[in-house]
Amino acid sequence: MRTVVCAVLLLVSGCGATVAPDTSASDPVTVTNCGRQVTFDKIPSKVVTNDTGITELMFALGLKDRMAGYVVSGVDTVDVRTSPWKADFESVKHLSDKVSKEVVQGVNADLVFAGWNYGFSESTGFTPDALKALGIGTYQLTEACRNGVGKQRGIMPALDALYTDLRNLGKIFRVEAKAEELVKTYQEQIARAGRLMEGKPRPKVFLYDSGQDQPFTSGKNAAPQDVISKAGGDNIFGDLNDSWTTVNWETVVQRDPEVVLIVDYADGEANTPAQKQAFLEGFAPLSNSPAVKGKRFFSLPYAALVESPRNAASIEAFAKFLAGV
CATH class of the missing domain: 3.40.50.1980 (Nitrogenase molybdenum iron protein domain)
Structure with a gap:
């Protein structure tokens, strides 16, 4: 099984340091x-x-x-x-x-x-x-x-x-x-992460947050758009002028994803990445998609897929997965 879960995202900058503000600057x-x-x-x-x-x-x-x-x-x-x-x-x-x-x-x-x-x-x-x-x-x-x-x-x-x-x-x-x-x-x-996929085909990526009746995913304005694109893939819903949004399964199937990026957090319906993957693998309309047939699933924590200081590390982790590093 080629499921990869990136559990810890360490940034290259120091964590937890307190920075003293310039309190001498009193102007509004x-x-x-x-x-x-x-x-x-x-x-x-x-x-x-x-x-x-x-x-x-x-x-x-x-x-x-x-x-x-x-x-x-x-x-x-x-x-x-x-x-x-x-x-x-x-x-x-x-x-x-x-x-x-x-x-x-x-x-x-x-x-x-x-x-x-x-x-x-x-x-x-x-x-x-x-x-x-x-x-x-x-x-x-x-x-x-x-x-x-x-x-x-x-x-x-x-x-x-x-x-x-x-x-x-x-x-x-x-x-x-x-x-x-x-x-x-x-x-x-x-920039370093982007070089990992240079000259390689860009896979079509489906961001799966949650939802079994209707999937919740990312349009072009939410962080997964840049996490996916900067890592070397193409968000299958990158044409939607919205951030986090609900779509329909028919469109997911039509767009034939080659990789699924799963959001790792408790959504009240299927809590773990493994449960979400199992649902997608058992969902008949997606059974012939390259992502499911090739078991191309990757997971990142929710906080890495919303705007946050983890975004750069998320891009690097996903780029390594796509490049097979």
Whole structure:
């Protein structure tokens, strides 16, 4: 069986270091976030983050001391267990499994870092406007910015979104040098990974998150698009102007995937990559696809496939799999 699970993604930069901000810079800072100009009069000191990848952005920048805590769905998950910042997750307070006004007010948060469908939602009333009315600032994850077409998300390529957020956070927290160091490191790592598949055929890749009646996958605006393409493959749903989205099995079958990239996290329906693979192998309409016939499955943790500091390492790991290294 040629299933490969990449359990630990180590970055080439140091993990868990705390970076001292330039507190001498007292002037307000304005950044562009999801198309809006947002001004910060001072460095936030009680930040609440929602979701693993968002929290890891703070950790990668050395900003754990600026956090009041984080919200993730459990601390004993594959995401946290495989995180290069596991020690930071252990030292910063886990506030709740689900974000809410009560959670952030309970720690006197001065900034909430989340995204649409990554915490912010009209259905729960937890929105940037609602928090502004409470005197709490917000920063939105760029990968999850709405693009003006209904509730579709994504306004730029996923890696550009990552670099934008790192640079914006660098300005907000006065750690711009660290942000630029990370961007350079990731760009170099991705360039090295890209060379592994040079001159080789680009396989068609199906990103399988979850769903048995209808599959949940990635369009062109979510991180898997760049993870797949920079590693040397082609996302079969790279033509969809959306980030994470639901499609139908008929289209998956028609597009005849040669590789399946599985998201490793508990989805409440089929928890493990092995269970998801077993479902796909037993799904008759896909039985003749090159991916299933060749048992070409690869798995990465959820936090490696949303915008996060793990993206570069994810690209390298997937490129090695595609290249047979």
